[in-house]
Amino acid sequence: xxxxxxxxxxxxxATAQAxxxxxxxxxxxxxxxxxxxxxxxxxxxxxxxxxxxxxxDESALGEPRLTGELARTAFQLRGFASAAEAGVPYLQIxxxxxxxxxxxxRPRLTLVQVPLGPVAMFSAxxxxxxxxxxxxxxxxxxxxxxxxxxKAHSGHPALSRKVFxxxxxxxxxxxxxxxxxxxxxxxxxxxxxxxxxxxxxAAVAFTGSYQGGVALWxxxxxxxxxxxxxxxxxxxNPLVVLPGALANGVAEVAKSLAGSIALGxxxxxxxxxxxxxxxxxxxxxxxxxxxxxxxxxxxxxxxxDSIRYGFDHAVGxxxxxxxxxxxxxxxxxxxxHEAGDDSCAGPWPRLxxxxxxxxxANSDLHEEMFGPAALVVKVRSVAEVLxxxxxxxxxxxxxxxxxxxxxxDNLALIRAAEQIAGRVLFGGVPTGVxxxxxxxxxxxxxxxxxxxxxxxxxxxxxxxxxxxxxxxAPDWLIAAKRGGTLS
Amino acid sequence: xxxxxxxxxxxxxATAQAxxxxxxxxxxxxxxxxxxxxxxxxxxxxxxxxxxxxxxDESALGEPRLTGELARTAFQLRGFASAAEAGVPYLQIxxxxxxxxxxxxRPRLTLVQVPLGPVAMFSAxxxxxxxxxxxxxxxxxxxxxxxxxxKAHSGHPALSRKVFxxxxxxxxxxxxxxxxxxxxxxxxxxxxxxxxxxxxxAAVAFTGSYQGGVALWxxxxxxxxxxxxxxxxxxxNPLVVLPGALANGVAEVAKSLAGSIALGxxxxxxxxxxxxxxxxxxxxxxxxxxxxxxxxxxxxxxxxDSIRYGFDHAVGxxxxxxxxxxxxxxxxxxxxHEAGDDSCAGPWPRLxxxxxxxxxANSDLHEEMFGPAALVVKVRSVAEVLxxxxxxxxxxxxxxxxxxxxxxDNLALIRAAEQIAGRVLFGGVPTGVxxxxxxxxxxxxxxxxxxxxxxxxxxxxxxxxxxxxxxxAPDWLIAAKRGGTLS
Numbered sequence: 001x002x003x004x005x006x007x008x009x010x011x012x013x014a015t016a017q018a019x020x021x022x023x024x025x026x027x028x029x030x031x032x033x034x035x036x037x038x039x040x041x042x043x044x045x046x047x048x049x050x051x052x053x054x055x056x057d058e059s060a061l062g063e064p065r066l067t068g069e070l071a072r073t074a075f076q077l078r079g080f081a082s083a084a085e086a087g088v089p090y091l092q093i094x095x096x097x098x099x100x101x102x103x104x105x106r107p108r109l110t111l112v113q114v115p116l117g118p119v120a121m122f123s124a125x126x127x128x129x130x131x132x133x134x135x136x137x138x139x140x141x142x143x144x145x146x147x148x149x150x151k152a153h154s155g156h157p158a159l160s161r162k163v164f165x166x167x168x169x170x171x172x173x174x175x176x177x178x179x180x181x182x183x184x185x186x187x188x189x190x191x192x193x194x195x196x197x198x199x200x201x202a203a204v205a206f207t208g209s210y211q212g213g214v215a216l217w218x219x220x221x222x223x224x225x226x227x228x229x230x231x232x233x234x235x236x237n238p239l240v241v242l243p244g245a246l247a248n249g250v251a252e253v254a255k256s257l258a259g260s261i262a263l264g265x266x267x268x269x270x271x272x273x274x275x276x277x278x279x280x281x282x283x284x285x286x287x288x289x290x291x292x293x294x295x296x297x298x299x300x301x302x303x304x305d306s307i308r309y310g311f312d313h314a315v316g317x318x319x320x321x322x323x324x325x326x327x328x329x330x331x332x333x334x335x336x337h338e339a340g341d342d343s344c345a346g347p348w349p350r351l352x353x354x355x356x357x358x359x360x361a362n363s364d365l366h367e368e369m370f371g372p373a374a375l376v377v378k379v380r381s382v383a384e385v386l387x388x389x390x391x392x393x394x395x396x397x398x399x400x401x402x403x404x405x406x407x408x409d410n411l412a413l414i415r416a417a418e419q420i421a422g423r424v425l426f427g428g429v430p431t432g433v434x435x436x437x438x439x440x441x442x443x444x445x446x447x448x449x450x451x452x453x454x455x456x457x458x459x460x461x462x463x464x465x466x467x468x469x470x471x472x473a474p475d476w477l478i479a480a481k482r483g484g485t486l487s
Numbered sequence: 488x489x490x491x492x493x494x495x496x497x498x499x500x501a502t503a504q505a506x507x508x509x510x511x512x513x514x515x516x517x518x519x520x521x522x523x524x525x526x527x528x529x530x531x532x533x534x535x536x537x538x539x540x541x542x543x544d545e546s547a548l549g550e551p552r553l554t555g556e557l558a559r560t561a562f563q564l565r566g567f568a569s570a571a572e573a574g575v576p577y578l579q580i581x582x583x584x585x586x587x588x589x590x591x592x593r594p595r596l597t598l599v600q601v602p603l604g605p606v607a608m609f610s611a612x613x614x615x616x617x618x619x620x621x622x623x624x625x626x627x628x629x630x631x632x633x634x635x636x637x638k639a640h641s642g643h644p645a646l647s648r649k650v651f652x653x654x655x656x657x658x659x660x661x662x663x664x665x666x667x668x669x670x671x672x673x674x675x676x677x678x679x680x681x682x683x684x685x686x687x688x689a690a691v692a693f694t695g696s697y698q699g700g701v702a703l704w705x706x707x708x709x710x711x712x713x714x715x716x717x718x719x720x721x722x723x724n725p726l727v728v729l730p731g732a733l734a735n736g737v738a739e740v741a742k743s744l745a746g747s748i749a750l751g752x753x754x755x756x757x758x759x760x761x762x763x764x765x766x767x768x769x770x771x772x773x774x775x776x777x778x779x780x781x782x783x784x785x786x787x788x789x790x791x792d793s794i795r796y797g798f799d800h801a802v803g804x805x806x807x808x809x810x811x812x813x814x815x816x817x818x819x820x821x822x823x824h825e826a827g828d829d830s831c832a833g834p835w836p837r838l839x840x841x842x843x844x845x846x847x848a849n850s851d852l853h854e855e856m857f858g859p860a861a862l863v864v865k866v867r868s869v870a871e872v873l874x875x876x877x878x879x880x881x882x883x884x885x886x887x888x889x890x891x892x893x894x895x896d897n898l899a900l901i902r903a904a905e906q907i908a909g910r911v912l913f914g915g916v917p918t919g920v921x922x923x924x925x926x927x928x929x930x931x932x933x934x935x936x937x938x939x940x941x942x943x944x945x946x947x948x949x950x951x952x953x954x955x956x957x958x959x960a961p962d963w964l965i966a967a968k969r970g971g972t973l974s
Contacts, residue, residue, distance in 0.1 A: 023902065068589065075590035095925040102555065103562035106921035111946075114905045221708055225880065225932045228939065393712065406963045414964065415510065418601045418955050425958040434593035438582040440956035445712045452715065452953050459598075459954070466939050467946070468905050469927035471912040476893045477901065 007186030008194050011149075014182035015200035018118035018147040021179030026115045026145045030090065033143055034081035036180070039170040040134050041077035044070055047166060051159065055128045058156040060301040060346075061264055066129070073129040076136055076435050080143035083458045089113055089144045089465060092482055097472075107472045112481050113465040115145030116228070117202030120195050122216070124207035125155035125303045126267040132156065133163040133183065136435070136456055137205035137230075144464035146202070147180050151195060154187035155304045193219045196229075203464060206231040207269070207455065210368075210446055217449050230463050231449035232442060235396035236273040236368050237430050240385055240413065241286060242402030243278050250286040253401070258293035258349075260429035265299040265346050266372035267307065270397050270430040273368055276356075276385055279378045287376050291327040291351050299346035299372045308347065311371035315350045318369060323358035327351040327376065347371055356384045360391045382409045389416045394444035394451070397423045397430040420444055422451065494673030495681050498636075501669035502687035505605035505634040508666030513602045513632045517577065520630055521568035523667070526657040527621050528564035531557055534653060538646065542615045545643040547788040547833075548751055553616070560616040563623055563922045567630035570945045576600055576631045576952060579969055584959075594959045599968050600952040602632030603715070604689030607682050609703070611694035612642035612790045613754040619643065620650040620670065623922070623943055624692035624717075631951035633689070634667050638682060641674035642791045680706045683716070690951060693718040694756070694942065697855075697933055704936050717950050718936035719929060722883035723760040723855050724917050727872055727900065728773060729889030730765050737773040740888070745780035745836075747916035752786040752833050753859035754794065757884050757917040760855055763843075763872055766865045774863050778814040778838050786833035786859045795834065798858035802837045805856060810845035814838040814863065834858055843871045847878045869896045876903045881931035881938070884910045884917040907931055909938065 044051065052066045059066070083089070090113060097108040119141040124131035131137070138148045152160035164183040171180055184195065189212075196204055196219045204220055204227065206213050213231040220229040245253065260272055275290070277283040302308040319326050328351045350373040359365050359377045369375075379385050389398065398417035403410040403426060417424045422443035423433075433441055439457025442448035448455075453463045470477070531538065539553045546553070570576070580598040585591060606628040611618035618624070625635045639647035651670040658667055671682065676699075683691055683706045691707055691714065693700050700718040707716040732740065747759055762777070764770040789795040806813050815838045837860040846852050846864045856862075866872050876885065885904035890897040890913060904911045909930035910920075920928055926944025929935035935942075940950045957964070 027902070072590040093925040095921075095923045102919060103559040103922055106923055107915065109921060109923055109925035111925035111927060112905075226936075227932075404961050406961075415514075418599075421955065422953075423956040423958060424960075426960050428594065428959065432589060434596060435590055436582045436593055436596055438580040438596035438598035438956055440598060440954045444953070445714075449713075452949075454954065457956075462939075466909075466931070467927045467941065468908065469910040469925055469944075471910060472915065473911075473913050474891050474893075 005186070005188065005190055005194065007184065007188065007191035010184050010186070011191065011195050011198060014149050014184050015118060015195070015198050017179030017182050018149050019179070019200040021147045021177035022117050024177050025147050025180050028145060030084045030087065033084040033089070033145065036170065036174055036176065037077045037081035037084070037139060037142060039174060040167055041074040043166045043170050044074050044129070044134060044163070051162065054159045054162055055156060058159055059125075059128050059303055061128070062300060065264060069127060069129045072435065073134060076130070077134060077139045079435055079458065080139040080461065083461060084143045088458065088461055089115070090481060094478065110470045110473055110478050110481070111467050112470060114468050116464050116466055117146060118149060118200055119146045119464055120149050120151060120201045120204045122151045122192065122204070122206040122208060123153040123160065125153050125307065126264065126269075128156040128159050131207045133160050134167060136460060137207070138181070140460035141205065141464045142180070144461050146464045147182070149195070149201070150181070150183040151192065152183055152185045157185065189215065192216055196220050197223060201227065203227055204229045205455070205463070208233070210234060213449065228463070229449055230453055230455065232269065232455045233446055233448065234269045234368050234370065235394075235443060235447040236366065236392060237270055237395055237397045237399070238274040238276060238389060238392055239272040239399040239430070240276045240401060241278070241283070242400070243280060243282060245402030246282040246286055250282065250289045254286055254289035255293045257429060258290055258297055260431045261294060261374050262297035262299050262349050262372040263431050265302050266349075267303055267370060268431045270433060272399065272430055273374050274392070275374050275376045276379050276388055277376055279380050283378075287327065287353065290376070294349045294351050295328050297349050297372065299349060301346050302371065307370060311347055311369060311373070314367065314369040315371070315373050317364070318352050318373070318375065319350075321362070321365065323354050323362060324365070324375070325353045327353050349373065351376065353378065356380070356388050360387055366392060382413065386412060386416045389420055392420055394447040395421050396441060396443045396447045397421050397425060399425040399428070399430050401427060422447065422454070492673070492675065492677055492681065494671065494675065494678035497671050497673070498678065498682050498685060501636050501671050502605060502682070502685050504666030504669050505636050506666070506687040508634045508664035509604050511664050512634050512667050515632060517571045517574065520571040520576070520632065523657065523661055523663065524564045524568035524571070524626060524629060526661060527654055528561035530653045530657050531561050531564075531616070531621060531650070538649065541646045541649055542643060545646055546612075546615050546790055548615070549787060552751060556614060556616045559922065560621060563617070564621065564626045566922055566945065567626040567948065570948060571630045575945065575948055576602070577968060581965065597957045597960055597965050597968070598954055599957060601955050603951050603953055604633060605636060605687055606633045606951055607636050607638060607688045607691045609638045609679065609691070609693040609695060610640040610647065612640050612794065613751065613756075615643040615646050618694045620647050621654060623947060624694070625668070627947035628692065628951045629667070631948050633951045634669075636682070636688070637668070637670040638679065639670055639672045644672065676702065679703055683707050684710055688714065690714050691716045692942070692950070695720070697721055700936065715950070716936055717940055717942065719756065719942045720933055720935065721756050721855050721857065722881075722930060722934045723853065723879060724757055724882055724884045724886070725761040725763060725876060725879055726759040726886040726917070727763040727888060728765070728770065729887070730767060730769060732889030733769040733773055737769065737776045741773055741776035742780045744916060745777055745784055747918045748781060748861050749784035749786050749836050749859040750918050752789050753836075754790055754857065755918050757920060759886065759917055760861050761879070762861055762863045763866050763875055764863055766867055774814065774840065777863070781836045781838050782815055784836050784859065786836060788833050789858065794857060798834055798856060798860070801854065801856040801858070802860050804851070805839050805860070805862065806837075808849070808852065810841050810849060811852070811862070812840045814840050836860065838863065840865065843867070843875050847874055853879060869900065873899060873903045876907055879907055881934045882908050883928060883930045883934045884908050884912060886912040886915070886917050888914060909934065909941070
């Protein structure tokens with residue numbers, strides 16, 4: 001089905017390979033899947049120095065951050081290996097036959113899991129290891145028994161190719177079909193749409209912008225046979241500072257929050273972008289301390305020119321909004337240059353402030369500023385906090401500082417947070433997402449296109465499986481399914 | 488947001504009530520939910536005689552079938568009550584904090600379930616109890632903590648009103664908000680779309696035709712904030728008769744299959760509509776016996792005029808298809824009338840036959856004939872069976888007769904069946920869907936809009952819940968969540 005775009009032929013080739021590998025990999029045992037995942041983790045670690053240097057060249061995220069991210073990516077691959085060995089992708093509920101007439105009488109029913117088939121995985125720019133070639137989406141899809149076609153991100157092409165090369169060698173060494181893991185390049189929207197539309201693709205995993213994600217989600221729904229589209233589209237991550245949280249002073253907490261806002265140049269989908277602060281003496285002093293602490297952060301260069309352009313555009317819009325006050329003065333490029341900075345440097349962190357009523361009334365203030373910036377919303381009551389949270393609608397996280405006591409107000413705040421978020425924090429900062437069974441990374445629309453699923457943690461595996469009930473299946477089949485020796 | 492259509496004001500009213508009841512019902516304990524569900528089961532049984540008579544007047548499904556269906560509906564309500572008491576809608580995974588730096592070090596994470604909110608439930612015509620006002624969708628949504636707005640089916644309006652009246656009395660008697668269960672009428676497509684578009688609706692459960700379901704699914708996706716649409720859209724349910732399955736003669740198995748095809752006048756979404764038979768002596772003798780057995784069935788009147796019209800249209804198209812041979816001669820209305828039949832009587836059962844290659848090449852032969860009719864596909868090899876199954880793409884069930892042995896051919900058939908179906912049967916007939924934990928009622932598109940979920944069995948509850956991870960939540964909150972005493 002190739003057309004003019006040169007990326008199309010590569011996509012045809014990769015998806016054909018994935019299709020060909022699909023039955024083999026679907027029938028793989030837990031130990032085969034675990035061996036591949038551990039082999040991929042090993043090869044990342046064995047080549048850590050070179051890979052981190054390459055990643056830093058392309059992303060500017062810094063060696064300490066990239067060292068941690070590579071470790072997390074290897075940890076995640078091994079975690080999914082253990083999940084496969086524990087039988088998660090073969091999960092089985094076996095209901096014995098019951099004698100007698102229905103509804104109580106019934107045949108034997110055994111619920112097993114079947115892999116969906118080849119998964120198109122769109123890498124993100126902001127996690128060149130953990131949400132890229134061998135990131136969580138790839139690890140969970142492979143553990144589920146699905147071949148993966150990686151759509152490399154144009155923000156780190158050399159790293160993507162190098163990691164893929166290492167992975168291909170592991171696949172070959174383990175005697176697996178080449179189609180288990182393939183990679184395609186080409187940054188155009190047409191190529192992305194072509195991949196999502198491709199008849200060989202059974203599901204899509206995507207991490208990226210709202211615009212890009214929604215456009216591809218529509219393509220997935222417009223197929224003759226629509227397929228699941230697991231899109232994680234970013235978020236403004238409200239953080240509520242209740243008065244009780246400031247009882248021990250404002251300096252330390254303000255510093256910790258400023259660090260979270262500027263971490264990785266604010267290029268985290270869990271970066272706290274909306275800070276709800278009470279308009280009282282402590283609250284005002286916290287906001288001032290936050291502005292101070294943020295001013296001393298010096299974020300590094302952003303991931304790509306288009307992300308930098310998007311950030312400048314978003315803060316420009318915010319700064320010029322009639323209802324918004326800027327809490328950190330903009331520094332001019334010349335001033336930055338005189339301070340020893342250059343054109344490659346990162347953007348200056350920004351902090352804005354708005355009244356709750358104005359925030360609620362202006363939906364253009366609800367948009368994410370992807371980068372080191374946040375908007376302080378001045379609130380005067382718990383009721384007003386609830387209204388602001390309701391106006392946000394969907395977010396990956398909500399953080400509540402100061403709700404430790406079992407009170408009616410706190411319960412109302414917790415419920416409101418649960419209504420709009422996939423993860424609710426009772427302290428700390430939302431950046432940093434632990435890889436564990438109980439993790440939920442995916443909130444109501446627009447944070448996620450499938451808010452009932454998670455893209456981080458071992459629950460991510462379920463996205464690529466479909467339950468099938470076997471009615472009165474022969475014993476040998478059930479035994480084989482149980483051992484994961486037949487899938 | 489009312490417009491011209493008189494149904495709109497009723498929808499505004501019902502969804503406002505549901506919205507108002509939503510927080511209360513989301514916070515309900517397991518025992519409150521179980522009490523409501525058991526109260527609803529009791530009231531169905533206490534009024535069984537009158538309800539079954541009313542249902543028979545409107546549906547013509549017959550008292551024995553409706554008696555069984557009411558029993559199943561009460562059983563199902565009580566089953567979901569037990570599931571709530573077992574903690575299913577409060578499901579909790581509690582990962583303790585781990586010391587040290589990430590990725591191994593982590594905060595405490597507790598995964599809980601949060602109800603989505605008000606569910607619009609579109610009743611089906613063919614199960615006036617089990618897929619209507621108090622059917623499986625309603626039972627599972629209520630058990631999940633979601634208020635339900637029932638869209639009554641115009642095929643049984645009086646029964647819908649009566650069951651709803653009884654339910655409302657139970658809700659009132661238990662002191663619950665009236666919005667926990669509401670009902671709207673109005674058969675127009677505009678009213679259905681208005682309900683799905685309504686901002687107070689958080690999810691949709693639908694059982695019905697492909698056309699109607701896909702149209703509403705599109706409406707759900709076109710909302711400013713799309714919502715999950717759980718549509719069960721019907722199916723052709725292939726049944727494969729392998730030569731070994733006929734070793735003990737053809738008469739009994741043909742009779743059993745004819746009974747399944749004509750059951751409830753063929754108005755089951757699991758009715759076997761595609762029979763794959765080998766073109767050998769036994770196979771030909773089985774097909775002849777099936778045609779004989781089906782001719783002696785006398786199906787009752789169909790559920791609605793439009794279903795009858797649709798059936799006549801579908802069999803007319805099939806009968807006039809160049810590649811198709813009719814195995815049961817059409818009887819003219821006059822002939823039926825002379826045989827003592829009248830204009831209210833059901834349609835004559837039909838059986839057609841086609842070569843495998845012609846079936847694969849003609850996608851218009853893949854469409855469901857909703858009613859007492861089936862298409863026999865003549866196959867010559869296991870490879871041809873696999874090709875026919877692949878051509879079907881998505882089905883609620885596939886039945887395999889004669890795959891008891893562990894052979895390469897049988898494994899290939901089982902894998903092909905798993906690829907296209909939500910339930911694979913190793914004998915028996917697909918009509919009859921047990922309500923149990925291991926049930927899976929929902930196959931790949933077009934059988935279901937969300938093939939990773941089920942609309943029958945206790946897994947149905949998960950459709951109306953969204954996981955939320957609580958990070959470092961206070962102990963009192965986790966304890967309350969665990970007991971289902973706080974939601």
